[in-house]
Amino acid sequence: MSKASAFQAVTDCFQHAADQLGLGDATRELLAGTYREIRVQVPLRLANGTVRTVYGYRVQHNGARGPYKGGVRFHQDADLDEVRALAALMTWKTALIDVPFGGAKGGVQVDPSELSETEVERMTRRYLSQVSYVIGERRDIMAPDMNTSAQTMAWMMDEYGRKSGHTPAIVTGKPVELGGSYGREAATGRGTVIVLGKAAADHGWDAADTTIAIQGYGNVGSWAARLAAAEGFRVVAVSDVRGGIYAPDGLDLDAVDQHLRQSGSVVGTPGTDTIGNDELLTLDVTVLVPAALGGVINSDNADQIRASLILEAANHPVTPEADSILADRGVEVLPDILVNAGGVTVSYFEWTQNLQEFKWTEDQVNEQLRRQMVAAYRSVKDRAEQNGKITPRQAAFQISVERVASAAKLRGYL
Ligand code: NAD
Numbered sequence: 161m162s163k164a165s166a167f168q169a170v171t172d173c174f175q176h177a178a179d180q181l182g183l184g185d186a187t188r189e190l191l192a193g194t195y196r197e198i199r200v201q202v203p204l205r206l207a208n209g210t211v212r213t214v215y216g217y218r219v220q221h222n223g224a225r226g227p228y229k230g231g232v233r234f235h236q237d238a239d240l241d242e243v244r245a246l247a248a249l250m251t252w253k254t255a256l257i258d259v260p261f262g263g264a265k266g267g268v269q270v271d272p273s274e275l276s277e278t279e280v281e282r283m284t285r286r287y288l289s290q291v292s293y294v295i296g297e298r299r300d301i302m303a304p305d306m307n308t309s310a311q312t313m314a315w316m317m318d319e320y321g322r323k324s325g326h327t328p329a330i331v332t333g334k335p336v337e338l339g340g341s342y343g344r345e346a347a348t349g350r351g352t353v354i355v356l357g358k359a360a361a362d363h364g365w366d367a368a369d370t371t372i373a374i375q376g377y378g379n380v381g382s383w384a385a386r387l388a389a390a391e392g393f394r395v396v397a398v399s400d401v402r403g404g405i406y407a408p409d410g411l412d413l414d415a416v417d418q419h420l421r422q423s424g425s426v427v428g429t430p431g432t433d434t435i436g437n438d439e440l441l442t443l444d445v446t447v448l449v450p451a452a453l454g455g456v457i458n459s460d461n462a463d464q465i466r467a468s469l470i471l472e473a474a475n476h477p478v479t480p481e482a483d484s485i486l487a488d489r490g491v492e493v494l495p496d497i498l499v500n501a502g503g504v505t506v507s508y509f510e511w512t513q514n515l516q517e518f519k520w521t522e523d524q525v526n527e528q529l530r531r532q533m534v535a536a537y538r539s540v541k542d543r544a545e546q547n548g549k550i551t552p553r554q555a556a557f558q559i560s561v562e563r564v565a566s567a568a569k570l571r572g573y574l
Pocket of ligand 1: 348375376377378379380381399400401402437451452453454473474475500501503504
């Protein structure tokens with residue numbers, strides 16, 4: 161999906177919910193726009209002594225429900241439009257999962273693979289310091305995203321602390337040694353599998369007969385695969401950027417992990433057939449989990465999807481055109497703002513642990529995550545069923561928009 165259409169897709173979902181909820185013009189205008197958008201220059205001294213100037217962004221979409229919250233990505237495509245779309249998505253995601261945050265996103269428009277680790281560290285510190293006047297542990301909290309990691313968060317926390325003193329709650333997704341939460345790494349995949357379990361139960365599917373194909377075997381996809389298999393589901397296909405693998409009786413995930421460690425790809429794992437990434441999407445499986453890129457299920461392939469349920473573990477994997485085709489064909493799509501909300505939920509737990517200076521056990525984190533995911537799943541399904549003809553995505557946006565609009569009204573913005 162192009163960047164413009166990613167933003168358009170989020171805006172369309174919001175506008176559709178606003179129509180259905182009968183939101184007035186003033187509320188619509190407030191929620192469609194962003195609170196603050198900043199662009200900063202990030203001059204970067206390279207190892208060869210030259211200086212290169214790159215641009216960084218932080219967009220705060222809406223903070224009616226709590227401090228702004230959202231990741232920072234380092235990517236050549238991370239321009240203001242993309243960051244703006246992702247910031248809005250965070251507002252709707254945090255509202256749906258019901259954590260007391262608003263929505264934000266940040267980015268530095270650079271290909272970090274062109275930089276050494278020292279250059280990336282210098283750039284991270286400079287970006288953080290340039291945006292430091294709009295962030296704060298009770299104002300705007302950052303997190304990892306594309307090409308940023310726990311290490312990036314550690315540098316950010318350290319840089320912020322130089323002026324403000326030790327402030328671990330300024331970022332989430334930190335290393336556990338520096339105040340990160342147990343369970344954060346697995347959280348998005350775990351949340352996906354919690355939703356899978358509830359959906360399978362609602363459909364009356366037996367786990368052992370429920371076959372699953374997962375596109376993407378990174379953080380989200382690999383945890384989703386492992387945890388789904390541990391619950392007895394049959395994971396028959398996974399893929400990465402080099403291609404996919406298929407074993408109709410179920411993959412041996414230990415063998416997949418071992419092959420990935422040795423070769424850098426899942427492709428070629430002994431005992432599996434090699435398939436293409438496009439082929440994976442149209443396999444005859446019960447559940448399809450796109451967990452890599454946006455826009456992969458679109459008007460070109462939506463009529464060939466054979467799964468009964470799609471779980472959007474990636475952000476925007478199903479385009480709006482594909483969404484209507486799938487709805488007409490009776491394929492259920494559970495939306496990204498529900499399915500992949502486990503990450504921001506455990507980020508919220510990390511933030512609360514940092515503010516309280518008290519560490520939870522992994523069991524506490526996982527149990528609380530389960531409660532939050534199940535409640536959000538139920539609210540989406542109930543809303544979709546009550547309203548008869550709306551999709552789970554429309555139901556999810558209605559709930560989110562209603563919550564944010566209500567908070568904005570109570571604060572006296574409207
Ligand atoms: P990751 O970088 O760890 O993994 C991405 C995976 O996708 C890798 O296996 C990679 O090889 C594969 N991939 C890349 N290009 C591909 C292609 N063209 N075809 C097929 N596979 C391809 O990323 P991640 O953290 O697992 O995130 C995956 C998706 O989930 C992204 O859309 C991200 O925005 C979304 N997401 C992640 C989190 C989180 O907590 N990590 C939270 C919410 C949403």
